Amino acid sequence: MKVCLIGYGKLGSSIAKGLRNAGVEVTVSTLPPTDEWAREDGFSVVPMRACAEGVDLIIVAVPPSAVPAVMKELRGVEVPITSTAALVKLGELKKYADKVYRVMPSVTVEVNSSPVLVAERGGGADSVVEAVWGKLGKVYWVNERVLDAALPVVGSGPAVHAEYFRSAVEALVASGVERSLAEELARESIIGTIKMLEKYDPYKLRSKVETPGGITVEMLLKLEEEGVFGKIAKVLGEKGRELSR
Ligand SMILES: NC(=O)C1=CN([C@@H]2O[C@H](COP(=O)(O)OP(=O)(O)OC[C@H]3O[C@@H](n4cnc5c(N)ncnc54)[C@H](OP(=O)(O)O)[C@@H]3O)[C@@H](O)[C@H]2O)C=CC1
Numbered sequence: 598m599k600v601c602l603i604g605y606g607k608l609g610s611s612i613a614k615g616l617r618n619a620g621v622e623v624t625v626s627t628l629p630p631t632d633e634w635a636r637e638d639g640f641s642v643v644p645m646r647a648c649a650e651g652v653d654l655i656i657v658a659v660p661p662s663a664v665p666a667v668m669k670e671l672r673g674v675e676v677p678i679t680s681t682a683a684l685v686k687l688g689e690l691k692k693y694a695d696k697v698y699r700v701m702p703s704v705t706v707e708v709n710s711s712p713v714l715v716a717e718r719g720g721g722a723d724s725v726v727e728a729v730w731g732k733l734g735k736v737y738w739v740n741e742r743v744l745d746a747a748l749p750v751v752g753s754g755p756a757v758h759a760e761y762f763r764s765a766v767e768a769l770v771a772s773g774v775e776r777s778l779a780e781e782l783a784r785e786s787i788i789g790t791i792k793m794l795e796k797y798d799p800y801k802l803r804s805k806v807e808t809p810g811g812i813t814v815e816m817l818l819k820l821e822e823e824g825v826f827g828k829i830a831k832v833l834g835e836k837g838r839e840l841s842r
């Protein structure tokens with residue numbers, strides 16, 4: 598399979614590396630200075646129209662403000678297009694191309710382990726979209742409203758989750774644990790928790806950990822009193838509702 602990737606920034610470079618891991622041939626089109634970064638990473642960089650020739654899929658990973666210019670330059674190209682841009686709706690993309698989809702992944706595509714929301718089925722090239730994006734994680738076909746509502750947890754997710762991880766590490770360091778050990782312990786704990794969440798819902802998991810009158814319930818009640826979890830749900834939920842309007 599061959600892919601043309603437009604944009605080699607934070608997300609684009611992760612997409613390129615994830616696809617390469619999976620044996621997909623990637624050609625890049627981007628502006629300076631990231632054109633040089635793509636070359637240093639071993640990708641071939643060409644002008645946009647040349648990039649779009651003879652490929653199975655085009656992935657547009659440029660800032661939302663640059664999408665109209667890129668779509669205009671791709672006008673008339675028959676190859677299906679997937680846009681990763683937040684904020685640019687399908688209705689806008691369809692003004693420029695027939696076979697076009699919105700995709701919402703996260704940078705964890707770099708390790709081939711991202712939820713990949715795709716809107717919407719029936720865009721004229723579903724199987725090629727599934728085949729390419731399926732190399733980068735688990736594909737979920739959704740309507741556009743769900744893609745936007747889920748963006749705070751899917752697209753932004755790694756940054757939000759990393760902040761919890763960082764806080765846990767700082768807590769351990771403050772308690773006298775060496776940073777390298779603290780990072781390893783926090784990481785292993787999260788990996789184990791994720792595996793348990795595949796078996797149990799979060800309420801059940803919490804009740805398995807809380808010893809009555811013990812340390813866990815004491816800490817969790819304190820965090821709830823501070824509004825920590827409620828605030829996360831409020832901010833992410835408000836943003837999801839705003840985006841999906
Ligand atoms: N970062 C993330 O985790 C996620 C991002 N997204 C979406 O993906 C898109 C990219 O985000 P991100 O990678 O963070 O952004 P960056 O700003 O890091 O990267 C944007 C890339 O697009 C290039 N570019 C800008 N304008 C053009 C143009 N006209 N033609 C060709 N290339 C161009 C930039 O080149 P240069 O910098 O060299 O000028 C850069 O390589 C955004 O729309 C964002 O909403 C979606 C999900 C997750």
Ligand SMILES: O=C(O)[C@@H]1CCC=N1
Nearest residue numbers: 683748751752753754
């Ligand atoms: O922060 C952003 O706007 C983009 C979309 C999701 C992740 N990065």
